[in-house]
Amino acid sequence: MVHTMEKTHTGIMAFFLIGLACALSLQCGSYRKALQDYDDSIPDNEIRALWVVRSELKSRESIHSVIDAMRRNGLNVAIVQVRGRGDSFYNSRLVSRASGLEDNLDPLAEFIQQARPAGIQVHAWVNVFLAADATTFLENQPGHLINERKDWFLKDGENRSMLDYSQKDYRLANVEGAFLDPANPEVRAYNLEVIQEILDNYDVDGLHLDYIRYPWSRPGTVYDFGARTALHFSGQKDLYSDVAGKEAEESRRRQVDELRRQNVTTMVMQIHDLMKTRYPERILSAAVWPSQSKIRNHIFQDFPRWLKEDWIDLAYLMAYYNQIDLHDSRMEEFFDPAINEKLVIGIGVFRSPSPAITRHQLRSARAIAAAGVCYFDASWFLDQAREDEIAQHRLLELFSGGIDEPPMR
Numbered sequence: 001m002v003h004t005m006e007k008t009h010t011g012i013m014a015f016f017l018i019g020l021a022c023a024l025s026l027q028c029g030s031y032r033k034a035l036q037d038y039d040d041s042i043p044d045n046e047i048r049a050l051w052v053v054r055s056e057l058k059s060r061e062s063i064h065s066v067i068d069a070m071r072r073n074g075l076n077v078a079i080v081q082v083r084g085r086g087d088s089f090y091n092s093r094l095v096s097r098a099s100g101l102e103d104n105l106d107p108l109a110e111f112i113q114q115a116r117p118a119g120i121q122v123h124a125w126v127n128v129f130l131a132a133d134a135t136t137f138l139e140n141q142p143g144h145l146i147n148e149r150k151d152w153f154l155k156d157g158e159n160r161s162m163l164d165y166s167q168k169d170y171r172l173a174n175v176e177g178a179f180l181d182p183a184n185p186e187v188r189a190y191n192l193e194v195i196q197e198i199l200d201n202y203d204v205d206g207l208h209l210d211y212i213r214y215p216w217s218r219p220g221t222v223y224d225f226g227a228r229t230a231l232h233f234s235g236q237k238d239l240y241s242d243v244a245g246k247e248a249e250e251s252r253r254r255q256v257d258e259l260r261r262q263n264v265t266t267m268v269m270q271i272h273d274l275m276k277t278r279y280p281e282r283i284l285s286a287a288v289w290p291s292q293s294k295i296r297n298h299i300f301q302d303f304p305r306w307l308k309e310d311w312i313d314l315a316y317l318m319a320y321y322n323q324i325d326l327h328d329s330r331m332e333e334f335f336d337p338a339i340n341e342k343l344v345i346g347i348g349v350f351r352s353p354s355p356a357i358t359r360h361q362l363r364s365a366r367a368i369a370a371a372g373v374c375y376f377d378a379s380w381f382l383d384q385a386r387e388d389e390i391a392q393h394r395l396l397e398l399f400s401g402g403i404d405e406p407p408m409r
Helices: 002-024 026-037 060-073 107-118 134-139 167-173 185-201 227-234 246-278 292-297 303-308 324-334 355-367 378-382 384-393
Strands: 047-052 077-083 121-127 130-132 206-210 283-288 314-317 343-347 372-376
Touching: 026 324, 026 355, 047 060, 047 343, 047 378, 060 077, 060 107, 060 378, 077 107, 077 372, 107 121, 121 185, 130 134, 185 206, 185 246, 206 246, 227 246, 246 283, 246 292, 246 303, 283 303, 303 314, 324 355, 343 355, 355 372, 355 384, 372 378, 378 384
Parallel strands: 047 077, 047 372, 077 121, 121 206, 206 283, 283 314, 314 343, 343 372
Antiparallel strands: none
16 A cells, blocks of 8 residues: 555656656747647738848948848848947947948948838847957057957956957857957946937837847856956955855856846846837847857846846847757747747858758748748848759748738837
8 A cells, every 4th residue: 555655656746747847848849839730821920031241231232232132032121230340330420430331321321211112121230249350450440449448348267358369269269259348337338329329310110139148158267258347347246256166166157147147138128228218119129049058158148038028029049050950959949938929030041051941940930920030141142153042942932922011110
């Protein structure tokens, strides 16, 4: 009898643990079920976006080519990179003008002017904390932040500024360039001023935040960015500086990591408050990493919380995979009925995935009722050598012809 009761108790506990595991694994395969149940219907007001990198904004002819490619392929939202490495692809009194632009060209104004008749929304894409790379140093513009505000840039675990990194250092750190320090209130105030100037002067449909995060940080290594300043600007003390041992080090890491997450979130909240106060009809979105571990422990980008708190309207998940199993694993990782409809699924055509893969990615976005998809990037659509490859993807057919009006404006 006792043995039977023990077996019953064990069975109950096993059932409980299985249920708990399902809950913790994001609805226990709900993404797979949504994919299986999807009836291939085409949603209304689907976002079919395109990331337009700044290299395509340097002439009127190039801008026209982008608009033409979007019309041919049924795309309806342009994410236009107007701030890449601390420079401006628009007229600014605050920011150094980007080099290599056609004379008398205001790239953002020109893009808006050409996009409106085509029924294409324009969202200003701003790199928030990434502010310099090798090209920035070569151009060495006098008014750039690398010359004007060296103290604003992040430092690594050895207190070395990212401005002092060589190209080899950037490669070893696996970072794109030098980042501004999200902990510094002056940095956040400057970013708000830059963003307000864009919103005040240009009739954009939305603002798209990129590099709204720390560079990839690895605690316990030289590449642990901004740990000291996170403590300094918070006013908190390092509670474990005089304590040795693995447990103390892990506690210190949790303390500093939470501060870094909060620094990025504070920037998001401040931008949200600015937009919703001055331009409540405009859309606020962010480009985000498709890895729970990375966003939580390495780049401190807590975008699921931003969505749930309505601090951003949309998250563009950069799921640039050319394998279906990798794509599906990331989709399952972030599947959450509370945020699915606020996701835009990134498709990395620059990796040359097969048409079968891009169709699956579009289908999976529709299956979870995501807001839409976004293709990276415009240069792929403009490459004449890829005309046959692009045609094989049959985007216009998959979108059921024409350009639908996207939601929210």
